[in-house]
Amino acid sequence: MDPERLKDRFFAVLSSILEIDARSLPLDASPDTVESWDSLKNMYIIQNLEEAFGIVFTDVEIFELASLSDLLGAVGRKMGGHHFSDSAVAP
Amino acid sequence: MDWRSRITAGETYPPSVVADGAAAHGLADVRIHVLRNFTVDGIEPLLKRQLGAIGYFPKLAFGGYGTMMQDALAHPCGLVDDAELLLVALTLDELDREYGKPGWTHQGTRDELGALFDLLASRTRATIVVNTFLPPLYPEHGLWPTRDGSDTCSQVAELNSFVLGYAREHAPQFVVADFGRYLALLGADAALDERGRYLWRAPFRQAFLERYARDLVRIVRVSKGRLNKCLILDCDNTLWGGVVGEDGIGGIKLDGQEYPGRAFYDFHTAILGFARRGVILALSSKNNAADVMEILTSHPHCQLRPEHFAAMKLDWRDKATNIRELAEELNLGLDSFVFVDDNPNECELIRTMLPEVTVLAVPEHLHELPGLLHRHGLFDSAAATEDDAQRTERYRIERQRLAARSTFATVDEYLGSLGIVATIEVAQSSDVPRIAQLTQKTNQFNLTTRRYTEQAIRHLSEDNNAAVFVLSAKDRFGSLGLVGVMILERKGSTAVVDTLLLSCRALGRNLEHAFAGDVLKRMGRQWDVEAWEAKYVPTAKNSQVRDFWKNLGFDEIRREGESVHYRCRRSAGEFAIPAHVSIEGTGTWIQSA
Known part of the structure; x- marks a missing residue:
C-alpha cells in the first residue's frame, strides 16, 4: 500500500472514532491530550486499525502505543516497512 | 457520522440521527440502561442501527464495572428507576473471582445473583434482561463427567438453570439473553475475544454483540406492544409442493418421509406451534376452494386442518383486496399481519399495496422453509397465556356468528x-x-x-x-x-x-x-x-x-x-x-x- 493511501485510511479510522479531524492533531497527541480519546476509544482504535489493515498488534505493542505517532509508526512497519518521519505525516 | 456503525457494520447510519437525536427523525426514544461487569459498550451503535429500522432511538446509559449492586441500591438511582429496558450484562469470571479455581462451586454466585435480581425486581417496572453464562470450552476435568458434579462445566450449567428458572418465575418482567445460543450460532472464533477479555474486559466480538442486540430489539418490540397477530398463507408451493389444480391431491409434495415433502410437513409443524401460542391463521390463495378443502380435510400427511384457520380466501381475486377484507373480518390492523407466498409477484404486490404487512417469500432452498418464521422472532410475545391457544377457535366461532347475522333484519335483533x-x-x-x-x-x-x-x-x-x-x-x-x-x-x-x-x-x-x-x-x-x-x-x-x-x-x-x-x-x-x-x-x- 502506498504511504499516502495508508495515511488516508489511518486518519479516516482515527477521525471517525475520535469524532474530530485527526489530521489536525499534533503527532504527539495521545489519550492524555485529546479529550475524546478515552480508554474505550483506545480499544476501538486498536480493533479498527487491525480490521482496516488486516494486521494484529502484539500485546507489547499495544502497551507501548501511547501516541498518534506510535500508532502510525506501528501500522507503517506492519504494512511494509514505511517509516514515517515527522515531515511525512505533517498535514 | 456514527463511526462505530460504519466500521463494524459496513453500513452507514444517517449521521444526523446521531447528532440530532430521535425526535427530529420521527423515532421514539427508548431508555435502555445497562448494569454490567464487562465492556459491552460496543453494542450501542448496533442497537441504534437495528432499533432505528423499526422506529426507535435507544438512549443508553451504562453503570460502572462490577457495581451492579451499588447501582441498584443507590437512592435515587436514575439508572434503575428510569429504565424502560434494564440490561444486566454479566460474565462469570468478573462476577466471581473464585470462578475456575479448583473447588469452585456456583452457590455463592447464585445467591448473589438472586439478591441482585430480587432487588431490581422491587426497584423497577422495566423489563429486565439477564444472561446465561458460558462454560469453559475445554473442560478442565477431561471428557468423563465428575460423579459429584463438582466440575466447572456442571457448576455453570446449574447456575444457568438458576438464571432460567428465575426468569421463568418472573416472566414477563425477566427475560433471558442466552449467551450460549450466540456462541453456538457463531462459533468461538467469531464470538469470543480472549485478548479483549484480558486487555479491556471486552470478551465478546462485534458479531456476538450483534446477536445480543438482535434479541434486545425483539424484546423492545414486544414490550412496546408491536406484535404480529395473524399469519396469512398461500397454498400451492407454500403449504405443499406442487400445484394441486395440476398435480392433483395425490401429486402434491407433503410426505413427512420424503424430500421436499418433509420440508412442507415440517413447515406445518412450525405453523401449528405458532397457532398454539395464539397466532391466528388464515389462507389467501388462488385455488379452487374444493381442491384446498380436500387436502385440508383428507390428505394423509396434511397436519393443518380447516378448523385451524380463522378465515380463508380461496378465489381468484387479487390478494391485496383479500387481505384488506381479512383485516376487516378479523378486526385486526394490517400491521399485525405476516404474509407468506412463493410467488414473487404476489409478494411484491402486497409490499407495494399494503406496506404495513410483513411479507416473507418462500425461500429458494426449501430446507430453509421450516425455520422461516422462527428466525426473526416475528411472532414473539411476552408470555403465552392459556387464552392464546383457543384464539383461532374463537375466530372460527366468530365466522359462524357472522353467518348467523345475515339472517336478521336489524343489528339489534341479531x-x-x-x-x-x-x-x-x-x-x-x-x-x-x-x-x-x-x-x-x-x-x-x-x-x-x-x-x-x-x-x-x-x-x-x-x-x-x-x-x-x-x-x-x-x-x-x-x-x-x-x-x-x-x-x-x-x-x-x-x-x-x-x-x-x-x-x-x-x-x-x-x-x-x-x-x-x-x-x-x-x-x-x-x-x-x-x-x-x-x-x-x-x-x-x-x-x-x-x-x-x-x-x-x-x-x-x-x-x-x-x-x-x-x-x-x-x-x-x-x-x-x-x-x-x-x-x-x-x-x-x-x-x-
Whole structure:
C-alpha cells in the first residue's frame, strides 16, 4: 500500500472514532491530550486499525502505543516497512 | 457520522440521527440502561442501527464495572428507576473471582445473583434482561463427567438453570439473553475475544454483540406492544409442493418421509406451534376452494386442518383486496399481519399495496422453509397465556356468528339473538397475565393506551385507591374469554378512569357500554365519590373511541395537548345497560378492603 493511501485510511479510522479531524492533531497527541480519546476509544482504535489493515498488534505493542505517532509508526512497519518521519505525516 | 456503525457494520447510519437525536427523525426514544461487569459498550451503535429500522432511538446509559449492586441500591438511582429496558450484562469470571479455581462451586454466585435480581425486581417496572453464562470450552476435568458434579462445566450449567428458572418465575418482567445460543450460532472464533477479555474486559466480538442486540430489539418490540397477530398463507408451493389444480391431491409434495415433502410437513409443524401460542391463521390463495378443502380435510400427511384457520380466501381475486377484507373480518390492523407466498409477484404486490404487512417469500432452498418464521422472532410475545391457544377457535366461532347475522333484519335483533352474558368482576391474581397482555396488545378500543407489566397490574390491584375490573363474555356460540379491562383510581372525591380497553374480538356487541357503566356505578357507590373523570388519549389506532365518553353522558372539561378530559357527576350518571346484555358477577366485586 502506498504511504499516502495508508495515511488516508489511518486518519479516516482515527477521525471517525475520535469524532474530530485527526489530521489536525499534533503527532504527539495521545489519550492524555485529546479529550475524546478515552480508554474505550483506545480499544476501538486498536480493533479498527487491525480490521482496516488486516494486521494484529502484539500485546507489547499495544502497551507501548501511547501516541498518534506510535500508532502510525506501528501500522507503517506492519504494512511494509514505511517509516514515517515527522515531515511525512505533517498535514 | 456514527463511526462505530460504519466500521463494524459496513453500513452507514444517517449521521444526523446521531447528532440530532430521535425526535427530529420521527423515532421514539427508548431508555435502555445497562448494569454490567464487562465492556459491552460496543453494542450501542448496533442497537441504534437495528432499533432505528423499526422506529426507535435507544438512549443508553451504562453503570460502572462490577457495581451492579451499588447501582441498584443507590437512592435515587436514575439508572434503575428510569429504565424502560434494564440490561444486566454479566460474565462469570468478573462476577466471581473464585470462578475456575479448583473447588469452585456456583452457590455463592447464585445467591448473589438472586439478591441482585430480587432487588431490581422491587426497584423497577422495566423489563429486565439477564444472561446465561458460558462454560469453559475445554473442560478442565477431561471428557468423563465428575460423579459429584463438582466440575466447572456442571457448576455453570446449574447456575444457568438458576438464571432460567428465575426468569421463568418472573416472566414477563425477566427475560433471558442466552449467551450460549450466540456462541453456538457463531462459533468461538467469531464470538469470543480472549485478548479483549484480558486487555479491556471486552470478551465478546462485534458479531456476538450483534446477536445480543438482535434479541434486545425483539424484546423492545414486544414490550412496546408491536406484535404480529395473524399469519396469512398461500397454498400451492407454500403449504405443499406442487400445484394441486395440476398435480392433483395425490401429486402434491407433503410426505413427512420424503424430500421436499418433509420440508412442507415440517413447515406445518412450525405453523401449528405458532397457532398454539395464539397466532391466528388464515389462507389467501388462488385455488379452487374444493381442491384446498380436500387436502385440508383428507390428505394423509396434511397436519393443518380447516378448523385451524380463522378465515380463508380461496378465489381468484387479487390478494391485496383479500387481505384488506381479512383485516376487516378479523378486526385486526394490517400491521399485525405476516404474509407468506412463493410467488414473487404476489409478494411484491402486497409490499407495494399494503406496506404495513410483513411479507416473507418462500425461500429458494426449501430446507430453509421450516425455520422461516422462527428466525426473526416475528411472532414473539411476552408470555403465552392459556387464552392464546383457543384464539383461532374463537375466530372460527366468530365466522359462524357472522353467518348467523345475515339472517336478521336489524343489528339489534341479531344481538338479541346472541344471548350475550357479560361477567364483570374484580381482577383475580390468575387474571393478571391476561390483563397485562391486553394492555400491551390492545390498540383500537383503548381509551388511554397505557401499557402495563404483570407486576404493575399486581400493584394496582393491591392498592386500596385503585380498582382493576375484568370483563368476560359468552354467547350462544361459545365463550369469548377475558376481553375487557377497566382500571379506576380514587382521587379525593373523584373516581378517575385510568384504563378502559376491549379486545377487538368483543367489539360490535355494545359490551363496552355495559362494562363501563356497570363498573362506574359500582365503584362510584363503593368509594362514595361525587363524580367520575375520564380521558381520551388519541393514538394512530384508537379513533373509533374518540367520542366514547361523550356518548356515555360525560361532559368535556378540558384539553391537554391531544388528550380530551371528561367529567360526569355521579348524580347524573344513569348508564343504561343495553337490553341484549345480561350481567353476571355482581356478587364477587366487593373488595375485601
